Amino acid sequence: MSRNAWRLLPPSCANGATQMAIDEAIFHGVKSGESPLTLRFYQWEPIAISLGHHQHHYPNHWNGLTFLGRPVDLVRRPTGGRAVLHQGDLTYAVIASDFAENRTESYRQICEFLIRGWRSLSHDLSYGNPGLRYIHNPDCFATATGADLVLSTGQKLIGSAQKRSGRTILQHGSMRLTPNVELFKTVFGETDRIANDLEMPPIDRIMEALVDAAETCFKASFSVGSLSDLEESWISQNLPSNSIP
Secondary structure (H helix, E strand, O other): OOOOEEEEOOOEEEOHHHHHHHHHHHHHHHHHOOOOEEEEEEEEOOOEEEEOOOOOOOOHHHOOOEEOOEEOEEEEOOOOOOEEEEOOEEEEEEEEOOOOOOHHHHHHHHHHHHHHHHHHOOOOOEEOOOOHHHHHOOEHHHOOOOOOEEOOOOOEEEEEEEEEEOOEEEEEEEEEOOOOHHHHHHHHOOOOOOOOOOOOOOHHHHHHHHHHHHHHHOOOEEEEOOOOHHHHHHHHHHOOOOOOO
């Protein structure tokens, strides 16, 4: 399997537990050599709050939260970091084994396609600076670490997190596009970090720009594909029966 031959999965919309199981299935497939290096984009239906893998403390009112009469899911990610509200966002996932062993360097190697792609859409992004309050705040978008990308206003547009095993990396991240201010206020208690007045291009255009950028940054040749039988089997066997296992 050529290291430059990548699979591009069609965009999907599913509940958070399913999306996380898909990412993990591909991760295990890439690690074993059964799956190709993969880029995919997806959205969350219903709306969900995803918790970092080691995040066990969060506000009580997140349990049983509803929006427009529908429950808001609580889901645990296989990656680290703090909570992300998945409403009005687009998630990307890169699952590969070609990047640096150093975690910081691998973040930057992967994030280059995000910077390049968003620059082509007239939004310049830079890396955030971690603050001490990050470890005390349940909200991933409350601060920007060196793995995150911020706008010129300082507002965070993309929050990313990783899972690693040897050289295999799952990096996924949320791109905040059209957030609902009232929902964010309900969840996190404040809205001053929300960049909800930006002119955002259509999601199809965003994905197209990011795929073009990934081809250049990763020196990749993308072929549209689907999940393998092995990946589908892993998902069916490991999909949790509840949102927060």
